[in-house]
Amino acid sequence: MTEKQKKFGLWSIVLLGFNSIIGSGIFLLPASLYKFAGDWSVAMVFITGALVASIALCFAEAAGYFSKNGAAYVYTKEAFGKFAGFEVGFLKWFMQCIAWAVMAVAFKNILSNTFGFADDAILCNAIVIGIIVVLTGINLLGVDAAKMVNNVSTIAKMLPLVFLIVVGIWHITPSNIIPNSAINPTYTLNSETIISALILAFYSFTGFETFGTAAEDMEDPKKNLPRAICISLGIVMMFYALVMAVTVGVLGESVATSGTPLADAARVVSGDFGYWLITIGSIVSIGGINVAASFHIPRALLPLADDKMIPEFFGKKNGNGIPTVAIIASCVVTVPIALSGSFAQLAMLSVVARFVQYIPTCLSVLVFRKRFANDEAAKSSFKAPFGPVLPVLAVIICLYLLADQPPMKIAVGLGFMALISPLYFIARKRAAVQQMQPASEKA
Structure with missing residues (x-):
């Protein structure tokens, strides 16, 4: 088997990108976004996509400079030094373990709620452990x-989402998706809801920052990673817009009160077959984002x-060439977090963890x-494009979104960064001591 066959090609990277971005959120986004944006929901996807693109394009350019694993860690370290890189890299890895734990629990939840075994604690825990361990074994x-x-x-x-779009597009009521407050005054944008809508839609696009984590397992990453980021984000934006258009166009205002908006829209246009196709698709979707997480996280x-x-x-x-220790270590950390149920508090780290990747990368x-x-x-x-304007705009967007977060979340994230700082100095001191040892002692 050749080295080329062992690595992700461009379209496999694009598919990995889809799995990293599109998770269970797309199945709930129409209802949540409609509550804030009303018939502006479809337009809001494009507006948010443009804002996210300003950050993603910075990641695409930064990825084009390096062929090493690490993504934001590498970009930050090379631009601003090892200490800054360590803070970004370690926080990113730990946060990804928490995120994987959350996604494993979400996979268990959607299975147990769909098939009616939510009260069986042993089976539920077995599913959580099982998906993490099985994906670890695959890696x-x-x-x-x-x-x-x-x-x-x-x-x-x-495939189920494509089915919904292809079948449902013929059942859209245009007045449901054309912005007109006179037609649909119940849910409409104002100075407060537009910010909430942008933030909600923004997080549905995140995941592009993980693309370069496993650069060394990709063919020609300096060329393919930037292309994959741009292709993935562009297709995801169109995909989100079409899903929003069909779901809102079919259900109208009732989408805001639907617990399963895509499945409900599918039932309207194709009966129970469509409902169950989308339901199974949501299970596969959250399973897929677990697959992407299991691949990215150890390589961080x-x-x-x-x-x-x-x-x-x-x-x-x-x-x-398989990083066995990193893969097993990530599994060992993720499983107890998933079983503890305490990740709701740990997830407060996610705000700072995300933006300490975005801001240094854009500046880099x-x-x-x-x-x-x-x-x-x-x-x-x-x-x-646009010279220094785009990176500066991206940083401004990041700072604005970060400032909108609850102060407690920011404090927890910054506190964790301070807590892990001594690990850097201990590691650097140990490395210096090892470097000074004679070759015979190192052996």
């Missing part, structure tokens, strides 16, 4: 196995181990452009 088998499961799960979860540890910011054995690979683009201005070989394969 230990190699990139080919992970790629196959990712591709299958992505296609499987997209590798650059930290390579740079001796955590013990080097976390970067150990087997004969087939300006640093790299200046640093590599006269080095054609080092320049990125992709350049975000």
Whole structure:
């Protein structure tokens, strides 16, 4: 088997991107967004997509400079130094473990609620442990196995949504999706709801920041990662808009009170078959985002181990190049978090964890452009448009969204960053001591 066959090609990266972005949220987004934006919901998807694109294009350009695992960790470390990189990298990995725990529990919840065994604690816990352990095992088998499961799960979860769009588009009532407060005054935008709608829609697009975490397992990442980020985000935006248009166009105002808006719309246009197709699609969808998480998360540890910011054995690979220790360690951390039920409090870290990836990455683009201005070989394969305007705009958007968050969430995130700081200095001191040892002692 060739090295090329063992890595993710462009379209496998795009499918991985779909799995990273499109999760269970799309099945609830129409109802939640309609409550804030009313018949502006479809337009709000495009408006939010443009704002998210300003950040994603910065990630695309930054990805074009490097072929190493790590994504925001690498970009931050190379632009602003090792300490800044460590804070971003370690917080990112730990937050991703929490997120995976949440997604594993969500997978259990949707299964138990659909098939009626929510009161069976033993079975529920077995499902939570099972999905984490099974996906860990698949990743230990190699990139080919992970790629196959990712591709299958992505296609499987997209097919029901494509069915809804293709069938439902003929049942749209235009007045339901054309912004006109005179026609539909119940749910409409104002100065308060527009911000809430933008923030809600913004988080439905997140996930693009993980693309470069496993760059070394991808073919020609300096070229393919920027392309995959742009392609994925563009298709996701159109996909979201079409799903919103069909769901809102079919259900009208009743979408706001629906607990399962996509499934309800599917039932209107195709009966019980459509309802169950979308229901099964939601199960596959949240399973798919677990697949993407299981692949990305362990590889977030590798650059930290390579740079001796955590013990080097976390970067150990087997004969087939599989990071076995990082994969097992991520599983070992994720399982107890998922079973503890305490991740609601831990998830408060997510706000700071997300934006400490976004803001340094956007600023790093300006640093790299200046640093590599006269080095054609080092320049990125992709350049975000509008010169310095786009990175600056992206940072402003990030700061605005961060400022809108509850102060407690920001305090918890910053407190955790302060708490992990000593780990960096301990690791650097240990690395310095090891470097000073004679070769015989190291052996």
